[in-house]
Amino acid sequence: MSRRFSFALSASLLVVLVVIAAYAVGCGAMNSSNRVLQSIAVTPSNANAQNSAMGQVQFTATGTFSKPPSPALVPFSDPYSGSWGISNLNIATINQSGLAQCMPGKSGTVTVTANASSNSATGMGQMSTAVQGTAKLTCP
Numbered sequence: 001m002s003r004r005f006s007f008a009l010s011a012s013l014l015v016v017l018v019v020i021a022a023y024a025v026g027c028g029a030m031n032s033s034n035r036v037l038q039s040i041a042v043t044p045s046n047a048n049a050q051n052s053a054m055g056q057v058q059f060t061a062t063g064t065f066s067k068p069p070s071p072a073l074v075p076f077s078d079p080y081s082g083s084w085g086i087s088n089l090n091i092a093t094i095n096q097s098g099l100a101q102c103m104p105g106k107s108g109t110v111t112v113t114a115n116a117s118s119n120s121a122t123g124m125g126q127m128s129t130a131v132q133g134t135a136k137l138t139c140p
Contacts, residue, residue, distance in 0.1 A: 035067040037080055037118035040133030047100075049092075050140040055102035057137055059084070059094070061114035074116050082116030091139050102139035109138045 040061050047057040061082075063074040076082040076096065086094045091108045094100040100112060117130045 035065050035118070036129050037063045037065055037074065037116055037131050038129070039064045040074055040114050040116060040131050041071070042112060042114050042133040042135040044135060046136045046138075048138045048140075049100070049102045050138070055104075055139065057100045059098040059100060059112055059114070059135060059137075061098065061116070061133055063116070063131070074114065076116060080116050080118050082114065085113040085115060086137075087111040087113070092137055100137050102137075107139050109136055111135070112137050 040063050043060050043062065044057070047059075049055045049057055061074040061076075061084075062071050063080075064071050074080060074082065076084075084094045084096055084098050086092055086100065087110045088108065090103065091106045091110050092100050092102045094112060098114070112135045114133045115130070116132075
């Protein structure tokens with residue numbers, strides 16, 4: 001094999017490998033990062049802490065996603081950042097696992113909120129969608 005032919009073959013092979021690698025990386029990024037959170041349902045949608053032990057109610061956020069698996073629990077972790085909130089901290093609190101606790105001696109109805117956003121880095125820029133789901137909690 002001549003030296004010129006060997007160099008041309010090596011250069012061609014290198015170009016082919018670079019193109020294949022770029023295609024694989026690009027397609028992999030597009031397939032994994034395009035799963036976008038579209039909506040959140042919080043359950044139970046209406047809870048009465050009088051029916052729960054120690055005035056505690058466990059809430060769950062279930063998301064509808066643009067790709068399977070959907071619906072699925074919303075992981076408040078990368079790439080889905082988010083948090084739980086409650087409308088009146090004088091009546092109840094909620095931790096980041098979704099466990100709400102009525103304050104002793106306080107009564108009323110509060111709104112429980114799950115806020116999340118799906119942040120997807122693609123080869124073509126950033127995509128972010130903010131989504132919110134709510135439920136009601138009644139403290140005796």
